[in-house]
Amino acid sequence: MTLVEPTTSDRLIYDPRTGDVIGPVPQADPAEVDAAVDAARAAASGWAATPAAERAAALHGAAAAVRSAADELTDLTGRETGKPAADARGGVDAGVGTLIQYAELGPVHRGRTLHGDPGATDLMVPGPRGVVAVLTPWNDPVAVAAGLLGAALATGNTVVHKPSERCPATGRRFAEIIAAHLPPDVLRILDGDSEVGSRLAASEVDVVAHVGGTATGRKIRAACAVTGAYALLENGGNDPLVVDAGVDPGWAAEQAALGAFANSGQICVSVERILVHADVAAPFLDALAGQAAAWGGRIGPMVDRTLRAEVHRQVVGALDAGARVRAGGALPDGPGAFYPPTVLEDCTPEMDVFATETFGPVAPVRVVPDFATALREAADDPYGLAATVLTSDMAHAQHAWRSLPVGTVKINNVFGGAPGGAAQPRGASGTGFGHGPELLDEMTTVKVVHLEGAPAQR
Known part of the structure; x- marks a missing residue:
């Protein structure tokens, strides 16, 4: 196993729960x-050229080693991201x-036989x-990385992995555990910030697989347009x-709170706006x-004060523009990067808290006169990751999932x-399948083979 030994930069990371310095961010x-x-x-x-079964065995070994190191990885994740231990x-x-899923799927990933001339064989390999x-x-540093690394390695690609600079120790340790079960240089690890990324x-790679912010995703698209690499993006x-009308408002509020406040609102498919x-x-x-009051005692901090400041800026901007606070909305005293579960009412589509991704524990609410208006405003957005509809009307449910221009529509359950479900995000949210068996297709390219015997010598 060969690992990159990075130098260090002056950038520091802090425990988001206590504000204590954890250490510098390594920088390649x-x-x-x-x-x-x-x-x-x-x-x-x-x-x-390694047989698929051998690649699968290596991934199975890596998965077992990660399971053995679960306590260590859990502790590192909590220290660097603020996630509660159970999360x-x-x-x-x-x-x-x-990892186990892709170890099992890799050897059975298959091509096609084409029906051409019966005297020849035509394959898509x-x-x-x-x-x-x-x-x-x-x-979610371990779970997300496991998908992209597992699918890439199971299908015979080599990988250069850069984890987020907000959790460098977690990302490096997880990748090191996997790399220990692979031949040298099959998985290389780099630490660093956006400059390294x-x-x-x-660089001269064949695929850039990125899960993260939309602005970074746009830069990756531009870079891949120059190099010819395939961009696989979930942004x-x-x-x-x-x-909808007719639903139990208490149950709907439970769903909204789960979607907006879980992991302090720091989930790719968190609820970002409510109609x-x-x-x-x-x-x-x-x-x-x-x-919001009930959730206040059970969520962890945000990842750092930089993100917290951006979330609070959006909240204050909404209040200045006419929104009202129903819960939260104030920066707490004390150490760390905590932010209270916040409910805003009287929001408008022009407010940043409603028009852009907030990525914090904020539930901005807009009242609409009817279901058609709700769907129209839900669809009027440059992003296209996911949407949730709470309704007791099956006709409304059918219309919603067919018409909303997003990769995933959830009816009556926010999560x-x-x-194995795999969706293709739309618009500013990315491109390509990032999960499930379809991710194996993203990590491979198809060659068409026509195999025909040569004529007998004359």
Whole structure:
């Protein structure tokens, strides 16, 4: 196993619960980035030629090792991101399951036989794309990285992985555990901030797989347009929650609170804006304010004070523009990066808190006169990640899932969905399948083969 030994920068990370300094963010220099890509390129042909069953066995071994290190990874995740212990452990367990999933799916990933001339054989054969640059986020560092690393490695690609600079120890340790079960240079690890990520994304790789912010995703698209690499992106979202007339407002408030406040609102598919039918708006808002108070004692901090300041800026901007606070909305005293569950009413589509991704524990609410207006406003957005609709009207449900221009529509459950579901985000939210068996297709390229016998010698 060969790992990049990074230098250090002056950037520090802090425990978001206490404000204590954890340490500096390691920073790979440009030469280290180039060396990691070159090494992964040199190892690519050997790993691609490794039988799929052997690659799967390596991933199974890695998954077992991650399970054995679950306590360590849980602690690192909590220290760097502020996740409560149960949530952090859930992310590690999900990562183990995902590695096993791709270890099982990799050997049965298949091509097609075409029906051509009966005297010949025509095949569509999938093969690895080559070198995959994987850039992963901090909000669920083990679970997200496990998917991209697992799918890339199972299909015979080599990988250069840069975890988020907000959780460098978690990301590095997780990748080191996997790399220990692979041949040298099949998985290289880089630490660093956006400069390192930008250099990696613009290097001579074959795929750039990124989960993170939309602004970064746009830069990656531009870089890939120059290099010819395939961009696989899951970026920001501004996910709406539609609350229809006729639903129980207390239950709807529970769903809204779960979607807006879980992990302090730092989930890619968090509820970012709420459109509630006027018929149930008053009891819904009362119940949601009560939910915010109940959630206040059980959520962790935000990842750092920089993100907290941006969330609070959006809240203050909404208040200045006419919104009203029903719960929260004030910066707390004390150490760390805590922010209270916040409910805003009288929001308008022009407010930043309603028009952009907030990524904090904020539930901005807008009252609408009817279901059609709610759907129209939910769809009027540059993002296209996910949406949730709470309704007891099956016709409304059918119309909603067919018409909303997003990758995932959830009816009557903000985090519902069967295992293995894979969606393609739209617009500013990214491109390509980022989950499930379809991710194996993203990590491979197809070669068409026509095999025909030569004529007999004359």
